[in-house]
Amino acid sequence: MILYPHFMILGQSTEIQSLASVWITLMAVVATLCFIVSELTGNYSQVDKLWSLMPIAYSWITVAIFPSARMFIMAALVTTWGLRLSYNFSRKGGYNLIPWKGEEDYRWKAIRESPVLKGRLRFGLFNFFFISFYQNILILLFSTPLLLAAINLDMPLTIIDLLAGALMMIFIITESIADNQLFRFHQEKKKGENESNKYKESLKKGFMTEGLWKYVRHPNFASEQLIWISFYFFGVAASGQWINFTLAGAILLVLLFIGSSELTEGISSSKYSGYTRYKDEVPRFIPWKFLSSHRKYSFNSKPA
Numbered sequence: 001m002i003l004y005p006h007f008m009i010l011g012q013s014t015e016i017q018s019l020a021s022v023w024i025t026l027m028a029v030v031a032t033l034c035f036i037v038s039e040l041t042g043n044y045s046q047v048d049k050l051w052s053l054m055p056i057a058y059s060w061i062t063v064a065i066f067p068s069a070r071m072f073i074m075a076a077l078v079t080t081w082g083l084r085l086s087y088n089f090s091r092k093g094g095y096n097l098i099p100w101k102g103e104e105d106y107r108w109k110a111i112r113e114s115p116v117l118k119g120r121l122r123f124g125l126f127n128f129f130f131i132s133f134y135q136n137i138l139i140l141l142f143s144t145p146l147l148l149a150a151i152n153l154d155m156p157l158t159i160i161d162l163l164a165g166a167l168m169m170i171f172i173i174t175e176s177i178a179d180n181q182l183f184r185f186h187q188e189k190k191k192g193e194n195e196s197n198k199y200k201e202s203l204k205k206g207f208m209t210e211g212l213w214k215y216v217r218h219p220n221f222a223s224e225q226l227i228w229i230s231f232y233f234f235g236v237a238a239s240g241q242w243i244n245f246t247l248a249g250a251i252l253l254v255l256l257f258i259g260s261s262e263l264t265e266g267i268s269s270s271k272y273s274g275y276t277r278y279k280d281e282v283p284r285f286i287p288w289k290f291l292s293s294h295r296k297y298s299f300n301s302k303p304a
Contacts, residue, residue: 016151019065023058023147027140030054035132037100044108044127047135049094052085054136058143066150069157074146074234077168081227084172088179107263138256142228142249145235152238160237167230174212175223181211182220206272215287217265217278221257222285228253261285 034046059075089095093103108131117123149155185199185208202208212219228250235246261284268275283289 015065016147019062019150020147022061023140023143026057026061027054027136031133031136034136035128038127038132039124041100043100043102043104044112044131045094045102045104046100047131048089048105049099049102051135051139052082052089054139055143056082058140059146062146062150066153068149068153070149070155070161070234070238071146071153073157073161073165074149074231077165077172077231078143081168081172084176088176088183091183107260107267110263110267135256138249138252140249141246142231142253144246144249145231145233145238148235148244148246149238152240155238155240158237160233164230164233164237167233168227171223171226171230175220175227178212178219178223181213182208185210205274205278207268207275207278209278209282213282215282215290217282217284218257218261221261225250225254225257225285257285 030050031047034050038044038046055078056075059078063071063075086095096102111117111126112123117126181199185202188199188203189206199208199210202210202213216222232246232250235244236242265275265279269279
């Protein structure tokens with residue numbers, strides 16, 4: 001309902017309000033199902049299964065009602081992002097023929113066992129408000145440039161659209177490279193034998209420090225944020241406003257990844273003695289050390 005004032009202020013038709021209602025209804029139904037299924041099965045990665053699929057649904061629902069060149073470009077890019085991310089999630093065991101099964105993200109177990117949230121009631125409330133509903137609301141929010149493009153349907157394509165699309169594709173590619181490197185590293189780690197001599201230094205340390213991970217600690221997370229920041233600029237091109245209400249989704253996504261990376265690094269630091277040193281030497285998301293000095297980090301010395 002919070003989207004309606006923007007549409008009314010801009011004097012938009014009832015079709016826009018109906019589209020927003022469809023989005024919100026779909027989000028609420030999916031969030032409710034995620035909560036119920038996760039509570040019944042004890043697998044709290046139900047939203048994770050849908051993270052890459054919901055923006056595709058929002059995209060093509062919007063295209064069906066408000067078709068335009070910009071809308072098709074946006075939907076195609078979101079679909080490319082979503083299918084690739086779904087493939088990556090699938091090869092890690094995230095999906096199963098039985099929909100509610102599949103590998104649970106290891107971080108939910110760590111959160112479930114934390115003193116603050118330990119206990120059925122406390123974690124159930126966390127599951128309801130954060131895992132199931134907040135994350136689904138966030139997915140809706142970072143997809144809202146589609147709504148802004150629908151509001152300004154007659155606005156022609158601009159150079160900003162082209163730049164946004166190009167940047168989005170670049171970051172989809174970098175995310176793919178990072179995910180592939182991490183997946184191959186874990187495959188080598190599971191084997192216990194490094195016949196190919198690939199990721200030799202990383203395997204010694206137990207965590208990834210090579211490839212794109214040499215320049216930032218979370219190249220996949222950084223790329224994911226940049227994909228949706230780039231997507232925001234489609235709304236800028238459509239509306240002509242550099243700052244608009246769809247910025248909330250991109251900002252909240254960045255904040256989510258800051259928190260998620262903190263949790264991930266806390267777990268890694270407790271498992272690997274050299275991870276603290278890695279944190280000190282390599283930036284989290286932005287390769288500012290590499291950009292400023294072109295220095296490459298080999299981490300050849302033994303971990304502290």
